[in-house]
Amino acid sequence: MEKLNEILSEIDERKEELLKFALKLISFKTPNPPAKNTLPAQKWLAAEMEKIGMDVEMVDVYPGEPDVVGILRGKGKGKTLAFNGHIDVAEVKEDEKWDFEPFKGFYDEKYLYGRGATDMKGGLASAFFALKVIAESGMELKHNVMMQSVIGEEAGEPGTKRLLEKGYKCDFAIIPEPNSLEVQGQGGVITFWIKIKSPEVYHDAVRHKMIHAGGGVAAANTIEKMCKIIEGMQELERYWGVMKRYPKMSPGANTINPSVIEGGRNPIFIPDECRIWYTAHFLPNEDVDDIKKEITQHVMNVAKADLWLKNHPPEITWGGESLVREKGEIFPSAHIDENNPYVRLLLQTRERVLGKKPEVSIWPSVSDAGWFSKFGIPSAICGPGKIEEAHIINEKVSIKELLDAAKLYAAYILNFNEKSW
Numbered sequence: 001m002e003k004l005n006e007i008l009s010e011i012d013e014r015k016e017e018l019l020k021f022a023l024k025l026i027s028f029k030t031p032n033p034p035a036k037n038t039l040p041a042q043k044w045l046a047a048e049m050e051k052i053g054m055d056v057e058m059v060d061v062y063p064g065e066p067d068v069v070g071i072l073r074g075k076g077k078g079k080t081l082a083f084n085g086h087i088d089v090a091e092v093k094e095d096e097k098w099d100f101e102p103f104k105g106f107y108d109e110k111y112l113y114g115r116g117a118t119d120m121k122g123g124l125a126s127a128f129f130a131l132k133v134i135a136e137s138g139m140e141l142k143h144n145v146m147m148q149s150v151i152g153e154e155a156g157e158p159g160t161k162r163l164l165e166k167g168y169k170c171d172f173a174i175i176p177e178p179n180s181l182e183v184q185g186q187g188g189v190i191t192f193w194i195k196i197k198s199p200e201v202y203h204d205a206v207r208h209k210m211i212h213a214g215g216g217v218a219a220a221n222t223i224e225k226m227c228k229i230i231e232g233m234q235e236l237e238r239y240w241g242v243m244k245r246y247p248k249m250s251p252g253a254n255t256i257n258p259s260v261i262e263g264g265r266n267p268i269f270i271p272d273e274c275r276i277w278y279t280a281h282f283l284p285n286e287d288v289d290d291i292k293k294e295i296t297q298h299v300m301n302v303a304k305a306d307l308w309l310k311n312h313p314p315e316i317t318w319g320g321e322s323l324v325r326e327k328g329e330i331f332p333s334a335h336i337d338e339n340n341p342y343v344r345l346l347l348q349t350r351e352r353v354l355g356k357k358p359e360v361s362i363w364p365s366v367s368d369a370g371w372f373s374k375f376g377i378p379s380a381i382c383g384p385g386k387i388e389e390a391h392i393i394n395e396k397v398s399i400k401e402l403l404d405a406a407k408l409y410a411a412y413i414l415n416f417n418e419k420s421w
């Protein structure tokens with residue numbers, strides 16, 4: 001208890017250091033897209049981890065685009081607590097009217113400003129700073145603490161997924177994404193393309209023979225056929241909203257959004273191909289493979305009821321490992337169980353340090369938390385800042401929340417460390 005109070009007041013005293021650390025992270029230009037720009041930030045962070053005695057590895061996700069994994073090893077075997085944050089930030093477009101240079105952040109009395117302040121270099125800085133203060137206090141830990149700085153999250157790229165595939169496992173993960181330090185799980189997301197393709201290509205002058213009595217040409221305008229699929233998907237979306245529920249999640253949050261549509265050649269052709277890009281949000285207790293089956297079945301049922309589509313069924317392409325590089329992404333869902341011992345300890349710690357009610361809820365967005373679930377590892381999204389302040393012009397984060405986050409993480413590391421899990 002005494003140790004905890006000492007660490008907490010030290011975090012307050014070293015506030016400027018935390019803010020400067022966050023500003024340094026912001027100063028690395030890591031927008032995604034265009035991506036392929038994280039190496040200098042990752043190298044700097046790796047060196048900072050080494051300075052506090054962590055064993056550090058750089059793990060390439062793409063050539064020259066590594067994740068950084070640092071471990072502060074405890075004595076003995078112990079459990080591993082991980083903090084996982086992404087180093088890439090949302091893109092900044094040329095014509096956005098910022099009041100300051102997005103990658104030259106600053107702070108005033110209340111807020112720290114800059115691209116990534118909220119999502120999520122602020123959270124990453126708070127987590128690292130908590131660990132730094134503990135490591136520098138000379139305290140020896142029983143358990144291990146891992147810091148993962150991953151690439152690619154903003155475009156659904158496999159930074160976290162690769163680490164888990166390569167065996168960088170932990171027993172519990174905290175994802176400091178902006179949620180005002182709630183303790184949350186998430187629903188999942190999968191994007192998919194539906195393609196309708198006609199084997200024949202016609203001049204637009206043939207249209208009347210395709211659609212009027214006596215024309216005798218059994219062909220289709222694939223854009224018009226896609227309208228049937230769109231209507232069908234709206235029906236499925238409504239059905240999900242009406243029939244599926246998850247505690248503490250607003251009903252109907254499981255949407256199926258048609259986000260991009262492409263098709264046709266030019267006005268002298270009957271469009272022989274049409275493609276549509278969908279984003280489906282599903283519930284925390286649903287598995288992505290079941291969602292795929294449900295959607296496929298519904299699309300095929302719609303197709304079966306159409307005289308042309310039944311013989312030319314749509315083709316569905318699922319997910320992908322990057323919105324930019326592969327035009328697709330998947331974020332598995334992350335169910336959160338308040339009776340899980342790691343989650344329970346986080347709720348208790350948060351109640352003691354920040355006086356917040358010990359209850360879990362669901363984040364409205366998606367994060368890499370889903371990958372931990374997919375690999376059977378419990379996790380919680382819990383970070384400083386508000387989702388409404390992520391990705392926006394003049395992005396900022398509350399300094400109080402950054403400090404609260406650092407204190408909560410430090411207290412959690414100490415409490416985690418006291419347990420014989």
Ligand SMILES: [Zn+2]
Pocket residue numbers: 086119120153177178367
């Ligand atoms: Zn984020």
